Amino acid sequence: MTPTPTEHVLLARVARNYYLDDRSKSDIALELGISRFRVARLLDTARREGVVTIHVASPTGYDTELSVRLQEMFGLSHAVVVTAEDDGPDTLRQLLGRVTGEVLHGLITREDVLGLAWARSLRGVAREGMAIAPCPVVQLTGALSGPDGSDVLELVRSVAKASGGSPHVFYAPLVAPDAASARSLRKQPEVRHAAELADKVTVAVVGIGAWEPELSTIYDMVEPAAQQRTTELGAIGEISGAIIDSAGKPLATPLSRRIIGVTGDQLRRIDTVISVAYGRRKAPAVLAALRGGLVNGLITHTDLARALLDTATEAGLGPAPIRSSRER
Structure with missing residues (x-):
């Protein structure tokens, strides 16, 4: 039945006391001379009749609604969606890197081993100087531009220095000229040591690229024959060098035999794998990575988040169970 005007006033009074004045149900019941259970029923009625509406606001710079939807749809342990204007890829990468640093700050403990793979968006982690709990920081992939390691090595060292942890780096390219060269590089003591530590990593941060021009640093740096052959074998994307198909x-x-870095099987064994991705055109590759269970965390922006949810809905995907990870 529709509440009478008097009842509407009572609903408003109870709701104001409870929600705005932060009074307990027991205190309200005592003042009004009614039971605590009736107070609870009145609060339920107030919401049902629209006397009380609840709005969950996102903090500035974040879209919490999209973040929650990503978690529920893909069974993610961690998801953060940033709201970003179209200021260009460099600005977006810096923003995602900063947010990644903040996530790691709240996630990493002294008992962890942090693994960092190559991703252009992760430069912002080191630039931000976000300090995490001191722990070993392991390089998971070779360098992008060559054996000088001007990118990923600097990232690992900067993060380790900010936290007081120990860096574990090696000098090798991300992609070797051929499989024989890659085998030789993997035998080097520093590379072998990093590979052994990769199996002990508890938290990893990786990038996701689509197997298309300008959407994957690896695609762009290999010869056309390798691009085509990898496409023919079903590649849709890569996770910091681990090449995946449409099912993840x-x-x-x-x-794959030429790439110096973490493998898909290693990623699957890591407790927490945070992926950083941007660009709507990467949606099929990111969707594959999420569906394949190789990552259980995603830091992205509103445009790509919406594309992922739209694509999953069109494909008839239902909410996935949360991939297991340690309680923190």
């Missing part, structure tokens, strides 16, 4: 399954390709 790691692919064993001739190019």
Whole structure:
């Protein structure tokens, strides 16, 4: 039944006392001379009749609604969606890197081993100087531009220095000229040591690229024949060098044997894998990575988040169970 005017006033009084004045149900019941259970029923009625409406606001710079929807749809342990204007990829990468640093600050403990793979968006982590709990910081991939390691090595060292942890780096390219060269590089003591530590990593941060021009640093740096052959074998994207198909399954390709870095099987064994991705055109590759269970965390922006949810809905995907990870 529709409440009478007097009842509406009572609903408003109870709601104001409870929600705005922060009074307990027991105190309200005592003042009004009614039971605490009736107070609870009145509060339920106030919401049902629209006397009380609840709005969950996102803090400035974040879209919490999209973040929650991503968690529920893909079973993610961690999801953060930033609201970003179209200021260009460099600005977006810096923003995502800063947010990644903030996530790690709240996630990493002294008992962790942090693994960092190559991703252009992660430069902002080091630039921000976000200090995390001191722990070993391990390089998971070779360098992008060559054996000088001007990118990923600097990232690992900067994060370790900010936290007081120990950096574990090696000098090797991300992609070797051929499989034989890659095998030789993997035998080097520093590379072998990093590979052994990769199996002890508890938290990893990776990037996701689509297997298309300008959407993957690896795609752009290999020769056309390798690009085409990898495409023919079903590649849709790569997770910091681990090549995947449309189902998120790691692919064993001739190019894979040339890549110096973490493998899909290693990613699957890591407790928490935070992926950083941007660009709406990468949606199919990011969707594959999420569906394949190789990552259980995503830091992204509103445009890509909406594209992922739209694509998943069109494909008839339902909410996934949360991938297990340690309680923190």
